Amino acid sequence: MLSDADVAALYDVLSPWDPALQPADRFYETWLTGAGSVLDVGCGTGAMLTSAREQGHRGRLLGLDPDRAALDRARRRADVEWVEGTAANAPAGSEFDLAIMTGHAFQCLVSDDELRASLAAVHAALRGGGHFVFETRHPQARAWEDWNPSNAVDIVAPVAGSDRALRTWHEVESVTADVVTFAGTTTDPDGTVLHTDRSVLRFLDVAALNARLAEAGFAIEAQYGDWDRGPLTEASREIVTVARRR
The missing domain is CATH 3.40.50.150 (Vaccinia Virus protein VP39)
Known part of the structure; x- marks a missing residue:
């Protein structure tokens, strides 16, 4: 984690x-x-x-x-x-x-x-x-439609004092009127989930x-x-x- x-x-x-x-x-x-x-x-x-x-x-x-x-x-x-x-x-x-x-x-x-x-x-x-x-x-650009695992990003970041390969992406959970709820997930390259958070944005x-x-x-x-x-x-x-x- x-x-x-x-x-x-x-x-x-x-x-x-x-x-x-x-x-x-x-x-x-x-x-x-x-x-x-x-x-x-x-x-x-x-x-x-x-x-x-x-x-x-x-x-x-x-x-x-x-x-x-x-x-x-x-x-x-x-x-x-x-x-x-x-x-x-x-x-x-x-x-x-x-x-x-x-x-x-x-x-x-x-x-x-x-x-x-x-x-x-x-x-x-x-x-x-x-x-x-x-x-x-x-809102007319509907940016949230690009927030899905197919657009995951692979990076190298400092974790616990050393550089580590990670994968991160966002995934929409709901769109209600002008409010979008989505989750952000970070994993090891093998798919082990290290962190998930949920955010809510208004458009x-x-x-x-x-x-x-x-x-x-x-x-x-x-x-x-x-x-x-x-x-x-x-x-x-x-x-x-x-x-x-x-």
Whole structure:
């Protein structure tokens, strides 16, 4: 079996922060560079803020995440603030120029109450005119249809102190309205199951998403269908949103 620390290390292998290779990371890096203070909501293992500090960012950087094992990994970097909590626990005080949610973390806000509380907290954490930048998968692309064992990924990852060959995949369990429940499984190459977790994501369309943001006091400054700032179209797989606190 994999420990929580192993799972956190595995995440960094599967989702490395690399603006040179990943268009999404490059998009967010542009925003990070120009912001004096940054709140990373759902920071995970902290790779984005760690990179920002290494690249010379001198402002306040705060990462927020409910996963203790991921934060333990993030805390290897002591000159960034790391706080255990959900989006609804974002620190109030209108202190941040920028709030970011990467890796489709916004979709983890599933219930209406959770969405409302989280958006209110992010709004309260931003200064007037501050930006909230995030992405969510466009439901029209039906990304969950690709989440099945036939799309398993073989990797080598550090587990219990040494590199180990692993196989990982996602498999959908249910689709109810705009909510998708799925399982993530990691095995040895021989099929021995080492770890399984279940996740629930919400796929809001553009109209529903924008209504939630407006209700929380945000103005939509821009929305894109890809990481190159292309327009939203009938083929877009992403809804990349730049919202501004009113």
